[in-house]
Amino acid sequence: MAISGIGGSAQLSGYQGSAGAARELSPEQQQEVNRLKAIDRKVHAHEQAHMAAGSGITGGANFQYVRGPDGRQYAVAGEVSINVSSGQTPEATIERARQIQAAALAPVDPSPQDRAVAAAAAMMASQARAELSRMKQAEISGESGTVSATSKQQTVALSAYSAQTQTDEAENKPPRIDLFV
Numbered sequence: 097m098a099i100s101g102i103g104g105s106a107q108l109s110g111y112q113g114s115a116g117a118a119r120e121l122s123p124e125q126q127q128e129v130n131r132l133k134a135i136d137r138k139v140h141a142h143e144q145a146h147m148a149a150g151s152g153i154t155g156g157a158n159f160q161y162v163r164g165p166d167g168r169q170y171a172v173a174g175e176v177s178i179n180v181s182s183g184q185t186p187e188a189t190i191e192r193a194r195q196i197q198a199a200a201l202a203p204v205d206p207s208p209q210d211r212a213v214a215a216a217a218a219m220m221a222s223q224a225r226a227e228l229s230r231m232k233q234a235e236i237s238g239e240s241g242t243v244s245a246t247s248k249q250q251t252v253a254l255s256a257y258s259a260q261t262q263t264d265e266a267e268n269k270p271p272r273i274d275l276f277v
Contacts, residue, residue, distance in 0.1 A: 121165055121166060125165035125166070126165075128164065128165050129164050129165055129166050129168075132162070132164045132170035132172070133170065135170065135171070135172055136170040136171045136172070138205075139159065139171040139172065139173060139174045140157075140159075140171060140174070141203070141204075142174065142203040142204075142205065142207075143157035143159070143174040143175070143176050144157070145202040145203040145204070146176040146178070146199050146200070146202055146203065146210075147176055147199075148202065149195075149198045149199040149202035150176070150178055150195065150196070150198070150199025150200075150202070152195075153178055153179045153192070153195055153196060153199060154176050154177065154178050154179075154199055155176060155177035155178075156176070156177075157174050157175070157176050158174060158175050158176075158177075159171040159173065159174040160172055160173040160174065178196060178199055178200070178213060180196055180213065180216065180217065180220070182220060182224065183224075186224040186225070186227045186228035186231065187224075187228065189220060189221070189223075189224035190221050190224045190225060190228070192220075193217040193218065193220045193221035193224065194217075194221065196213065196214070196216075196217035196220075197214045197217040197218060197221075200213040200214040200217065201214050
């Protein structure tokens with residue numbers, strides 16, 4: 097998950113005098129430092145929210161920095177890794193999906209990537225509920241060996257989705273959701 101960096105960050109560079117001592121900044125440079133400080137606070141708060149809500153399923157934060165006119169480093173983008181694997185049972189998968197959604201949407205301003213991860217978690221929970229429903233239906237009817245046509249379609253769809261998800265994970269692609277109208 098990441099928020100996008102600021103535009104033109106490659107144009108920013110440190111401004112230091114001789115022997116590394118910081119020189120007085122112009123009003124424009126001070127304004128840029130203030131802007132970078134605000135972005136840095138926002139980026140750190142955003143990633144901290146992911147980590148706090150996703151305790152146990154999130155990794156540490158990684159940040160992208162730029163050097164401000166004052167010579168200091170400021171975070172302008174960040175990301176937190178999140179484990180989006182399913183649980184051992186449909187019930188565990190539903191709970192894990194709930195936690196993934198909570199972690200993805202924890203910041204005040206979720207990014208498009210955050211929303212995509214939350215949507216993928218919702219899909220994972222939906223699939224787990226369908227599997228749980230199928231299992232309960234088979235248990236009630238006593239036909240654990242017989243599968244209805246609808247259940248077969250769901251199983252085929254789930255298999256295709258799982259295969260695509262595994263392919264995406266192997267290629268380090270973020271979870272994807274396709275909408276067909």
